[in-house]
Amino acid sequence: MNFLPSSLRAWCCTRYKAKAILRIAVIFAFLVLPPRTAFSKTMSVPPNIVFILADDLGWADVGCNGSKFYETPQIDRLAKDGMRFTDAYAACPVCSPTRASILTGKWPARLHLTDWIAGEGDSPNHKLLVPKWTQQLVLSEVTVARALQSAGYRTASIGKWHLGGPRFFPEHHGFDLNVGGSNAGHPASYFWPYEGNRNSLTALKPGGHEGEYLSDRLTDEAEKFIEQNKDRPFFLYLPHYAVHVPLQGKPEVVAKYKAKQPSNGQGNAVYAAMIESVDDSVGRIVRKLKDLGLAERTIVVFTSDNGGLWPQSTSNAPLRAGKGFLYEGGIREPLIVKWPATIKPATTCSVPISSVDYFPTLLELCGVKLPGKVDGQSIAPLLKQSGTISREAIYWHYPHYWGGNRVRPAGAVRAGDWKLIEYYEEMRVELYNLKNDLSEAHDMALENAKKADELRNMLHAWRKDVDAQMPTPNPNYTPGKTKSSETTQFTS
Numbered sequence: 001m002n003f004l005p006s007s008l009r010a011w012c013c014t015r016y017k018a019k020a021i022l023r024i025a026v027i028f029a030f031l032v033l034p035p036r037t038a039f040s041k042t043m044s045v046p047p048n049i050v051f052i053l054a055d056d057l058g059w060a061d062v063g064c065n066g067s068k069f070y071e072t073p074q075i076d077r078l079a080k081d082g083m084r085f086t087d088a089y090a091a092c093p094v095c096s097p098t099r100a101s102i103l104t105g106k107w108p109a110r111l112h113l114t115d116w117i118a119g120e121g122d123s124p125n126h127k128l129l130v131p132k133w134t135q136q137l138v139l140s141e142v143t144v145a146r147a148l149q150s151a152g153y154r155t156a157s158i159g160k161w162h163l164g165g166p167r168f169f170p171e172h173h174g175f176d177l178n179v180g181g182s183n184a185g186h187p188a189s190y191f192w193p194y195e196g197n198r199n200s201l202t203a204l205k206p207g208g209h210e211g212e213y214l215s216d217r218l219t220d221e222a223e224k225f226i227e228q229n230k231d232r233p234f235f236l237y238l239p240h241y242a243v244h245v246p247l248q249g250k251p252e253v254v255a256k257y258k259a260k261q262p263s264n265g266q267g268n269a270v271y272a273a274m275i276e277s278v279d280d281s282v283g284r285i286v287r288k289l290k291d292l293g294l295a296e297r298t299i300v301v302f303t304s305d306n307g308g309l310w311p312q313s314t315s316n317a318p319l320r321a322g323k324g325f326l327y328e329g330g331i332r333e334p335l336i337v338k339w340p341a342t343i344k345p346a347t348t349c350s351v352p353i354s355s356v357d358y359f360p361t362l363l364e365l366c367g368v369k370l371p372g373k374v375d376g377q378s379i380a381p382l383l384k385q386s387g388t389i390s391r392e393a394i395y396w397h398y399p400h401y402w403g404g405n406r407v408r409p410a411g412a413v414r415a416g417d418w419k420l421i422e423y424y425e426e427m428r429v430e431l432y433n434l435k436n437d438l439s440e441a442h443d444m445a446l447e448n449a450k451k452a453d454e455l456r457n458m459l460h461a462w463r464k465d466v467d468a469q470m471p472t473p474n475p476n477y478t479p480g481k482t483k484s485s486e487t488t489q490f491t492s
């Protein structure tokens with residue numbers, strides 16, 4: 001009670017009053033002491049989290065999912081040490097919305113953040129006009145970083161952000177540290193000083209050097225953060241810029257793949273080198289955790305934000321199509337979770353999960369209460385192999401065009417083995433059974449109209465429930481007429 005003024009100490013002369021003052025002191029201590037005291041020596045230490053997010057890395061781009069061309073020994077090792085999910089989905093086939101879903105646990109449709117920022121916009125060549133969607137992660141949304149920060153975690157975002165301008169950067173969303181994150185969807189260059197006509201990563205110029213490669217630099221920064229925070233719980237969000245375009249790899253690694261035979265449609269040596277650099281990063285982070293004695297109490301997650309860029313960068317076979325599309329190639333992602341204390345090594349899980357699930361899962365594993373309602377479900381029972389999750393379906397809503405007219409506005413639902421895609425221009429549907437037809441080659445909408453109706457009704461009800469914004473007819477629709485800036489640029 002020495003922190004109390006002397007007049008107040010004198011007042012507490014009777015036992016009754018002393019008890020009352022003690023209660024006040026305890027409350028006072030909780031209010032003024034820094035959050036780190038929440039983790040006292042008598043409490044079990046909450047786990048650290050390292051969330052590694054690759055950009056545009058396809059489901060089939062890693063060895064443990066079947067790639068014979070790309071070499072990913074470190075990611076494959078992670079799978080041997082943890083749980084690999086075969087049916088993990090991004091909530092959107094392009095980047096910003098999936099990132100928003102990871103950070104908030106909410107469907108992009110509910111956030112009205114449904115396209116890469118700033119999107120391709122409208123065109124006379126588009127039959128529909130896109131709705132007025134939200135082009136930043138608004139500050140009223142509580143991110144997983146904010147929730148963990150409030151519970152005493154040190155938090156860092158090291159890499160790509162792409163969720164709005166400076167007022168919406170990571171430091172305003174619960175991250176103590178932001179290294180290299182801005183509204184850029186990709187770097188001007190993967191080599192220092194990371195500059196160009198647009199998307200320069202100027203914040204990374206200081207501290208860099210000639211020949212430095214971006215994925216290596218971000219890993220350096222991540223290692224530094226882990227070292228600095230080894231004695232307290234931390235959340236490291238490591239969203240690599242790779243393997244998004246521009247395709248640029250380290251020359252010596254590119255040379256290795258140039259000498260290699262393509263396999264199963266995968267054969268781009270530069271893209272392969274970019275994947276290898278991300279794989280190196282995973283290996284370095286895992287090694288750093290081990291060296292610091294943190295491996296046992298650190299949850300490592302590795303995944304991607306949308307499908308591989310097909311056919312320009314990679315092939316997602318056996319999955320159909322790629323980035324931008326609601327076919328499996330655009331939305332199914334590699335996902336591995338390692339946590340030695342809890343997750344049995346070398347396990348696989350085929351229960352479909354979505355990127356909205358990370359938020360509630362990570363909070364549950366860290367013993368932190370959910371700050372509000374989310375759309376995701378905790379997959380902790382799957383990770384612990386203690387049970388399963390009950391969910392009717394997983395949904396997508398992408399009311400946008402992408403790559404000119406290549407990808408058209410659509411929504412989708414997966415319920416069990418069935419998947420329905422609805423194209424909004426004609427409200428036409430396609431129905432696939434993923435168990436028998438993983439490549440979505442055989443549309444069953446006509447032969448199983450009952451199932452198509454059932455899923456269509458589910459999708460419509462979900463859209464209503466989340467207040468999804470729909471595109472509207474374009475009164476100036478002129479087929480074939482493109483705006484001057486219109487390209488098939490395949491941006492984030």
Ligand SMILES: [Ca+2]
Pocket residue numbers: 055056094095244305306492
């Ligand atoms: Ca992406």
